[in-house]
Amino acid sequence: xxxxxxxxxxxxxxxxxxxxxxxxxxxxxxxxxxxxxxxxxxxxxxxxxxxxxxxxxxxxxxxxxxxxxxxxxxxxxxxxxxxxxxxxxxxxxxxxxxxxxxxxxxxxxxxxxxxxxxxxxxxxxxxxxxxxxxxxxxxxxxxxxxxxxxxxxxxxxxxxxxxxxxxxxxxxxxxxxxxxxxxxxxxxxxxxxxxxxxxxxxxxxxxxxxxxxxxxxxxxxxxxxxxxxxxxxxxxxxxxxxxxxxxxxxxxxxxxxxxxxxxxxxxxxxxxxxxxxxxxxxxxxxxxxxxxxxxxxxxxxxxxxxxxxxxxxxxxxxxxxxxxxxxxxxxxxxxxxxxxxxxxxxxxxxxxxxxxxxxxxxxxxxxxxxxxxxxxxxxxxxxxxxxxxxxxxxxxxxxxxxxxxxxxxxxxxxxxxxxxxxxxxxxxxxxxxxxxxxxxxxxxxxxxxxxxxxxxxxxxxxxxxxxxxxxxxxxxxxxxxxxxxxxxxxxxxxxxxxxxxx
Numbered sequence: 001x002x003x004x005x006x007x008x009x010x011x012x013x014x015x016x017x018x019x020x021x022x023x024x025x026x027x028x029x030x031x032x033x034x035x036x037x038x039x040x041x042x043x044x045x046x047x048x049x050x051x052x053x054x055x056x057x058x059x060x061x062x063x064x065x066x067x068x069x070x071x072x073x074x075x076x077x078x079x080x081x082x083x084x085x086x087x088x089x090x091x092x093x094x095x096x097x098x099x100x101x102x103x104x105x106x107x108x109x110x111x112x113x114x115x116x117x118x119x120x121x122x123x124x125x126x127x128x129x130x131x132x133x134x135x136x137x138x139x140x141x142x143x144x145x146x147x148x149x150x151x152x153x154x155x156x157x158x159x160x161x162x163x164x165x166x167x168x169x170x171x172x173x174x175x176x177x178x179x180x181x182x183x184x185x186x187x188x189x190x191x192x193x194x195x196x197x198x199x200x201x202x203x204x205x206x207x208x209x210x211x212x213x214x215x216x217x218x219x220x221x222x223x224x225x226x227x228x229x230x231x232x233x234x235x236x237x238x239x240x241x242x243x244x245x246x247x248x249x250x251x252x253x254x255x256x257x258x259x260x261x262x263x264x265x266x267x268x269x270x271x272x273x274x275x276x277x278x279x280x281x282x283x284x285x286x287x288x289x290x291x292x293x294x295x296x297x298x299x300x301x302x303x304x305x306x307x308x309x310x311x312x313x314x315x316x317x318x319x320x321x322x323x324x325x326x327x328x329x330x331x332x333x334x335x336x337x338x339x340x341x342x343x344x345x346x347x348x349x350x351x352x353x354x355x356x357x358x359x360x361x362x363x364x365x366x367x368x369x370x371x372x373x374x375x376x377x378x379x380x381x382x383x384x385x386x387x388x389x390x391x392x393x394x395x396x397x398x399x400x401x402x403x404x405x406x407x408x409x410x411x412x413x414x415x416x417x418x419x420x421x422x423x424x425x426x427x428x429x430x431x432x433x434x435x436x437x438x439x440x441x442x443x444x445x446x447x448x449x450x451x452x453x454x455x456x457x458x459x460x461x462x463x464x465x466x467x468x469x470x471x472x473x474x475x476x477x478x479x480x481x482x483x484x485x486x487x488x489x490x491x492x493x494x495x496x497x498x499x500x501x502x
Contacts (some may be wrong), residue, residue: 083109087136092135094096094161099139105130105392106267107146109153119228122204123150127478132158132211140165142174142223151204155211162216162239162396169242172213176225176248177202201250204228208235215240216226221260226250233257238264243281244297255280261296267316267345269296275318278302289313300326300347306336320368325350332375343361344368353406364398365425367391375410384416393425399427399451408452413502416451427451429501433483438492440471452501454480461485461497491492 083105086092090101111126116123119473136159143160145153160172202225210386211233213221221237224230235258237244246258247253260279265268279297280289284305291312294300300315310327318324326344329335333352346366351357352374360383365372369386377397389398399416401408419428431449435442446456456478463473463485473487483497 002468006484016461019446021425035123052270054478063388071330081109081112081126083128083130085130085132085137086405090132090135090137092158094135094136094138094159096138097163098137099141099143101148102130102137102139102143106155110146110150115152115384119201120149120205121149122201122228124152125150126314127154129150129153130155132156134158134162136161138163138256139172141167142170142172144176145203145206148177148202151206153263154207154209155203157211159212159214161214162218164216164218166216166218166263168218168390169225170219171243171451172219172221173208174216174223175203175206175227175230176223189243200226200227201228203230205230206230207231207233209233210236212236214238215244217241224253225249226246228252230254231256235259235495237279238262239492240277240279240297242277244279244373245275246283247287248283251286253282255287255289255292256362257291258297261292261294263296263324265296268296270320272296272324273312273322275322275324279317282308298324299328300324302328303337304330305366306334308337310337310339311341313339314343314345317347317349319366320348321346326368329354333378351382353407354377354382355379358383361386362387364389367394368401369394369396369424371402372408374404374406374408377406380410380412382414382416386417387419387423388425391422391495393424397427401451411452411455411501414451415502419501428500430498432498434494434496436492436494438490440488440490441476441484444482444483444494444497446497446499450501451497455501456481456483457502458500459483460498460499461495463487463493463495465491465493467491 010279026255030037050326085102085105089099090098090106107142109130110125112128113125115126115489125406128359134157138161155173162172204227206227217239218241220240220242221244222232225247228251232245232251232253232255237260240262240448245255260448262275262277262346263271275296276298278299279294280301282301282303282305286307288309293314294317294459300317301310301313317326324347326347327339327349329337329351335351335354335356335357337357340361342362344362344364346368348360348368350371350373354372355378355481359370364387384399398419398421414429416428419426426449428452429451433444433446435444459478461475461483465471467490469489471487471489471491473485475483476486477484483499485495
């Protein structure tokens with residue numbers, strides 16, 4: 001109320017000032033030359049000042065004077081909300097532990113003015129930034145947000161390195177429900193009560209940007225649990241033993257323009273056989289990984305949630321020959337994943353019971369291939385099309401089946417086609433072949449090409465003969481992926497056949 005009165009008084013003063021200029025200007029215009037005198041001018045100004053004083057007098061004295069306590073409050077509200085961690089005592093040289101200082105900066109960011117709500121029950125913090133100022137900070141405990149039920153906050157611009165006593169199962173940055181319960185002290189408890197949320201999500205719109213995270217072979221880099229619209233952008237995450245990034249539950253975590261590896265290498269590493277850990281572990285839905293390089297890990301991306309998208313991913317984390325996997329889709333029967341414009345470099349893709357899986361416009365180098373793994377024998381709505389495969393002429397098939405737990409039985413709408421192949425064996429669900437010869441029976445064997453054994457659903461064929469006879473001919477058999485055409489008489493003929501397994 002006091003601030004409102006103050007603003008009204010200031011606005012009134014400005015209006016009266018403009019009015020004084022207008023009155024003086026009009027008086028000059030209406031005065032005849034030679035009749036405008038200093039005495040007349042001063043008399044008009046005296047009357048104007050008296051009028052102004054009478055109006056301002058109606059406001060209380062407190063309306064036009066700010067109390068000492070209210071002035072800083074106004075300044076604080078208008079100041080940029082960038083929290084420089086060195087001002088909290090963080091050591092940018094990385095020589096001493098900065099955990100406490102960094103967490104204090106985060107708590108202060110949470111205690112600033114809010115801007116209403118994002119999702120229902122998620123307080124909009126208004127976009128404060130915790131700026132690491134390009135420093136290298138040693139931490140002995142995970143950095144955690146002090147309370148659940150908040151969003152619109154950024155941590156950016158520096159390096160975090162795990163100490164030698166960092167928890168082996170921890171994450172350098174931990175956005176989980178346990179964050180709020182793990183904070184100690186009055187500030188954390190008070191903040192919990194302020195942000196006590198009825199939302200089904202822990203956080204929304206948390207941005208982690210321009211960070212290098214060195215897990216020092218102690219746990220992982222980033223954990224995002226049951227959060228919404230989290231952005232991880234331009235991060236370099238190394239030396240993890242569990243997960244570089246873990247996303248569990250929630251929706252729409254976007255990982256962009258980032259680099260991940262357990263060991264810092266550029267390929268050809270002598271210890272590649274021993275690489276372990278998972279670079280990105282997606283245990284949630286509707287996430288996207290875009291323009292990301294994964295250069296060392298046993299598994300590049302593990303996805304056990306549906307409706308995820310991978311684009312522009314380069315995996316050379318661990319060669320398939322050494323037991324590595326570039327992308328592992330572990331959600332049997334509900335895959336719903338799109339992999340496009342990616343580069344599988346000596347490491348491939350594994351999909352368990354794939355249902356609604358699209359792989360296209362990607363490059364597979366060094367005998368890398370796609371493996372469809374039967375769990376319950378289901379493969380449906382799969383497109384593996386328009387990719388490039390390059391190998392070393394070792395007889396490796398571009399798409400393979402793992403039916404060790406039982407054969408694929410529920411096969412529907414699986415299309416493997418239009419892939420160009422060099423130095424590997426092509427596999428497809430659509431095939432073309434032909435045979436010629438003089439006889440009454442012709443067999444075209446599609447086993448070298450067709451993906452699924454003993455499965456031909458549709459056949460088209462043509463018979464052309466140069467003889468004088470017009471034989472009657474028919475499709476006789478399609479078992480064991482072999483098409484047999486027979487005629488009633490012996491003739492020289494060319495047989496052309498198209499088959500598909502969809």
